Amino acid sequence: MDKVKVFAPATVANVGSGFDILGFALEAPGDIVEMKKTQQKGIVISEMISEKSLSCVIEENTAGMALVNMYSSRDLSFGIELKITKGVNPGSGTGSSAASAAGAVFAFNQLLDDVDKFSDKELVDFAMDGEVVASGARHADNVAPSVLGGFTLVRQNDPLDVIQIPTPSELYVVVLHPEIEVKTSDSRAILKKQIQLSDAVKQWGNVAGLVAGLFTDDYDLIGRSMEDFAVVPTRSLLIPMYDQLKEKAIENGALGLSISGSGPSVFALCKGLESAESVKKVLVETIEQTNLLYNIHISKVSTEGCKVI
Amino acid sequence: MDKVKVFAPATVANVGSGFDILGFALEAPGDIVEMKKTQQKGIVISEMISEKSLSCVIEENTAGMALVNMYSSRDLSFGIELKITKGVNPGSGTGSSAASAAGAVFAFNQLLDDVDKFSDKELVDFAMDGEVVASGARHADNVAPSVLGGFTLVRQNDPLDVIQIPTPSELYVVVLHPEIEVKTSDSRAILKKQIQLSDAVKQWGNVAGLVAGLFTDDYDLIGRSMEDFAVVPTRSLLIPMYDQLKEKAIENGALGLSISGSGPSVFALCKGLESAESVKKVLVETIEQTNLLYNIHISKVSTEGCKVI
Numbered sequence: 001m002d003k004v005k006v007f008a009p010a011t012v013a014n015v016g017s018g019f020d021i022l023g024f025a026l027e028a029p030g031d032i033v034e035m036k037k038t039q040q041k042g043i044v045i046s047e048m049i050s051e052k053s054l055s056c057v058i059e060e061n062t063a064g065m066a067l068v069n070m071y072s073s074r075d076l077s078f079g080i081e082l083k084i085t086k087g088v089n090p091g092s093g094t095g096s097s098a099a100s101a102a103g104a105v106f107a108f109n110q111l112l113d114d115v116d117k118f119s120d121k122e123l124v125d126f127a128m129d130g131e132v133v134a135s136g137a138r139h140a141d142n143v144a145p146s147v148l149g150g151f152t153l154v155r156q157n158d159p160l161d162v163i164q165i166p167t168p169s170e171l172y173v174v175v176l177h178p179e180i181e182v183k184t185s186d187s188r189a190i191l192k193k194q195i196q197l198s199d200a201v202k203q204w205g206n207v208a209g210l211v212a213g214l215f216t217d218d219y220d221l222i223g224r225s226m227e228d229f230a231v232v233p234t235r236s237l238l239i240p241m242y243d244q245l246k247e248k249a250i251e252n253g254a255l256g257l258s259i260s261g262s263g264p265s266v267f268a269l270c271k272g273l274e275s276a277e278s279v280k281k282v283l284v285e286t287i288e289q290t291n292l293l294y295n296i297h298i299s300k301v302s303t304e305g306c307k308v309i
Numbered sequence: 310m311d312k313v314k315v316f317a318p319a320t321v322a323n324v325g326s327g328f329d330i331l332g333f334a335l336e337a338p339g340d341i342v343e344m345k346k347t348q349q350k351g352i353v354i355s356e357m358i359s360e361k362s363l364s365c366v367i368e369e370n371t372a373g374m375a376l377v378n379m380y381s382s383r384d385l386s387f388g389i390e391l392k393i394t395k396g397v398n399p400g401s402g403t404g405s406s407a408a409s410a411a412g413a414v415f416a417f418n419q420l421l422d423d424v425d426k427f428s429d430k431e432l433v434d435f436a437m438d439g440e441v442v443a444s445g446a447r448h449a450d451n452v453a454p455s456v457l458g459g460f461t462l463v464r465q466n467d468p469l470d471v472i473q474i475p476t477p478s479e480l481y482v483v484v485l486h487p488e489i490e491v492k493t494s495d496s497r498a499i500l501k502k503q504i505q506l507s508d509a510v511k512q513w514g515n516v517a518g519l520v521a522g523l524f525t526d527d528y529d530l531i532g533r534s535m536e537d538f539a540v541v542p543t544r545s546l547l548i549p550m551y552d553q554l555k556e557k558a559i560e561n562g563a564l565g566l567s568i569s570g571s572g573p574s575v576f577a578l579c580k581g582l583e584s585a586e587s588v589k590k591v592l593v594e595t596i597e598q599t600n601l602l603y604n605i606h607i608s609k610v611s612t613e614g615c616k617v618i
Contacts, residue, residue, distance in 0.1 A: 021514040155518040155534065156511070163521050163530065194503040197539065202465070204513040205330040208520045209464040212472050215524040221472065225464065230506060 003036035004110040008103030008306045009149070010088040011095035012173065012267050013141040016226030016258040017206035021154050022165075023145040026094070026173060026299040029087040032309070033063065033103035037111055038079040043067050050086035059133075062097040063104035066130030070105055074116050080108060089295075092177045093261040098142030101130025106147060106306035123147050125160050135184050142261065149305030151214055168217040171301040172276035174254070176245070176283050177265040179293040182238050187262035190234045199229040219271040223255030226269065232259055239264050240290055248282040273298070312345035313419040317412030317615045318458070319397040320404035321482065321576050322450040325535030325567035326515035330463050331474075332454040335403070335482060335608040338396040341618070342372065342412035346420055347388040352376050359395035368442075371406040372413035375439030379414055383425050389417060398604075401486045402574040407451030410439025415456060415615035432456050434469050444493050451570065458614030460523055477526040480610040481585035483563070485554070485592050486574040488602040491547050496571035499543045508538040528580045532564030535578070541568055548573050549599055557591040582607070 009030040013023040038044070045056040045064055058064035063084055071080070082104060088096040105123045112118075118126070127143035144152040144162045151165040195203075209225030212218070236242040236259060245266055249257040253275045254268040268283070270276040276298045287294050318339040322332040347353070354365040354373055367373035372393055380389070391413060397405040414432045421427075427435070436452035453461040453471045460474040504512075518534030521527070545551040545568060554575055558566040562584045563577040577592070579585040585607045596603050 018513070018517065020510045021517060153514070153517050153521060155514040155530075161518070161533070163518060165521060191506060193506055195506055195509055197500065197502055197504055200504055200509045200512065200539065201329045203509065204327070204516040205462070205464045207513040208327065208330060208462050208516050209470070209472060211517045211520045212462060212474060212524070215521070221464075224470070230509065 001111055003034070004107050005309050006033045006035070006103045006107040006110070006306055007309045008033060008099040008106065008146050009302055009304070010099055011142045011145045012175070013095065013261040014228070014259065015210065016256055017203055017210055017228050019228060019231050020139065020141055021207070022151065022210070023141045024151045024167070025145040025149045025302040025305055026175070027302040028297070028299050031087050031099040031103050032085040033082055033100065033107045035080055035082040035104070035107040035111060038081045041076070041079040043071055043079065044081045045084065046081050047083040048086070049084065050090070052090050054086070054090065062130035062133045063100040065133045066101035066104050066127045067108055069129055070108060070118070070126040074112065080111065082107070089177065091181060093182070093259070093263045093265040094175060094177070095142035095146055095261065097131060097134035098127065098146050101127040102143050102146035102306050104130070110308060120148055121160065121162055124162055128160070145305065147305045150301070150303045153211070165211060165214050167301050167303050168214060168219065168222070170219070170272050172270045172273055173299050173301060174268045174270065174276050174280045174283060174296065175260060175265055175299065176287060176296045177294060178240060178287060178290070179295070180240065180264050182262065182264045184262050187235055187238065190238065191231055192234065195230050203229045219255055222269065226256030226258055228258060235259055235263060239266060240292060241286055242266065245283055245286050248286050249279050252278050252282045254279045310420055312343070313416050314618050315342045315344070315412045315416040315419070315615055316618045317342060317408040317415065317455050318611055318613070319408055320451045320454045321484070322404065322570040323537070323568065324519065325565055326512055326519055326537050328537060328540050329448065329450055330516070331460065331519070332450045333460045333476070334454040334458045334611040334614055335484070336611040337606070337608050340396050340408040340412050341394040342391055342409065342416045344389055344391040344413070344416040344420060347390045350385070350388040352380055352388065353390045354393065355390050356392040357395070358393065359399070361399050363395070363399065371439035371442045372409040374442045375410035375413050375436045376417055378438055379417060379427070379435040383421065389420065391416065398486065400490060402491070402568070402570040402572045403484060403486070404451035404455055404570065406440060406443035407436065407455050410436040411452050411455035411615055413439070419617060429457055430469065430471055433471055437469070454614065456614045459610070459612045462520070474520060474523050476610050476612050477523060477528065477531070479528070479581050481579045481582055482608050482610060483577040483579065483585050483589045483592060483605065484569060484574055484608065485596060485605045486603060487549060487596060487599070488604070489549065489573050491571065491573045493571050496544055496547065499547065500540055501543065504539050512538045528564055531578065535565030535567055537567060544568055544572060548575065549601060550595055551575065553595050554592055557595050558588050561587050561591045563588045
């Protein structure tokens with residue numbers, strides 16, 4: 001194969017109680033990565049199609065940095081050139097940097113001969129290199145679901161230990177992106193470095209409940225296990241109307257609502273499309289009380305990660 | 310039914326990373342609770358057969374206190390008299406108080422007419438009343454597995470939310486009880502009231518991994534998810550040779566080793582009986598280097614909780 005076109009999904013990290021360890025893939029939106037082999041060795045990003053200006057310099061680009069170690073760990077006679085069409089809004093908190101990195105490593109793997117191909121989990125590991133550009137740290141809570149699809153547990157970053165968790169078939173997501181800028185550095189800085197042991201116990205009770213709910217298709221258990229005691233109480237202060245959005249969503253049938261990644265997007269999990277549509281409606285009514293621009297959409301939780309299109 | 314004889318199993322709480330939320334039942338040992346109806350209303354503990362002296366006064370007895378609210382919540386024309394034969398060593402850290410409380414509420418439920426019977430989860434809730442006598446707090450991490458069997462997740466104490474987690478069929482436990490006294494109050498007092506967020510994240514990554522491993526019979530995942538970062542580093546200081554016991558157990562094939570409840574017992578999880586026997590051997594060799602009395606035994610993780618015998 002000399003060229004390939006790949007879709008890499010947006011993702012929601014944390015999922016309420018699973019701060020820094022859980023994430024899931026959305027059916028839409030996603031980034032498109034087109035990649036072809038070149039005679040000249042090395043990696044070139046020829047084009048970035050994005051509403052926001054993003055660098056094509058390898059060292060400043062998440063997709064570029066995700067490819068550097070991957071490319072150099074095989075002795076190849078060809079180079080690669082890629083074009084990225086951003087579908088995931090940078091700064092939205094739905095894994096924009098991760099989608100580009102995931103799509104890039106997945107696309108590159110398609111161009112390799114079978115003997116040179118990497119495992120899915122190795123792809124996650126390479127994609128983590130891209131996250132360093134965006135956040136300064138190798139973390140997998142977005143790249144893992146973007147590559148693998150469904151729900152993923154990142155039990156440990158180093159060495160990487162990723163576990164796939166089943167996805168109940170009627171799980172829908174409403175993602176609301178209020179168009180404010182929350183810098184990841186602010187969103188990190190606001191976190192308390194220590195938490196009460198009593199809160200930590202409640203949190204891992206919920207994490208365990210969330211995982212058990214996903215394994216047993218127990219939607220109520222998923223919902224009541226989403227509450228976070230570690231980061232949402234402070235991070236939500238950066239998100240306008242957070243408490244009202246959460247209250248309205250749950251009053252209207254959402255299983256739960258929390259912050260997507262480090263925000264500013266929030267997401268509600270719902271059982272079934274009809275429920276998601278009701279929840280979307282009240283979230284719109286609530287956010288309309290501000291003068292903020294926003295966008296909102298419904299997606300199924302996707303069991304597919306990156307795919308050739 | 311006018312009388313009944315019940316076996317209530319010993320239990321291991323915490324299970325490594327699941328501090329205060331996870332527990333499982335052992336096949337042996339257990340307490341025996343014999344109960345019969347009496348003409349005189351009220352609750353009488355007629356006999357306690359135990360190596361250690363335990364009170365038969367209702368308010369000072371875990372089984373007694375577990376029965377008080379349960380008895381008074383039904384309008385009954387009869388009283389109950391019970392005899393307890395302790396099989397679970399008080400102070401061992403394997404749910405001795407919980408076994409008596411669990412056995413008592415389970416036995417009493419057998420004596421009730423169908424219309425008056427309580428659900429299994431209500432029994433757990435009543436048995437928690439007994440734990441107040443032993444530890445000053447209503448907690449369910451031992452009574453839940455003793456009543457229900459298998460692995461249980463106590464997502465929340467109040468209101469009680471208990472979830473049953475599957476038990477892989479080849480899971481064996483080696484329980485070593487070094488005969489030293491660790492007061493529950495000391496074992497609580499040594500805990501830090503706050504933990505680093507970074508440690509808490511590692512802990513709930515492990516809790517999630519442990520639950521996922523139990524759902525998928527992934528013994529390796531269970532083992533690597535047992536590590537605790539919250540309480541074992543301090544509590545293990547109260548247990549002689551803890552680090553050596555753990556190292557030897559894992560070197561010799563144990564999936565992991567941790568403290569049972571608040572100690573002083575330690576338990577190793579193993580895949581298969583043969584592995585458990587090897588691990589038992591090295592734990593004996595290690596503890597023999599001290600002059601402590603101890604006892605050690607192998608049990609399967611039991612999928613049965615309380616049962617009529």
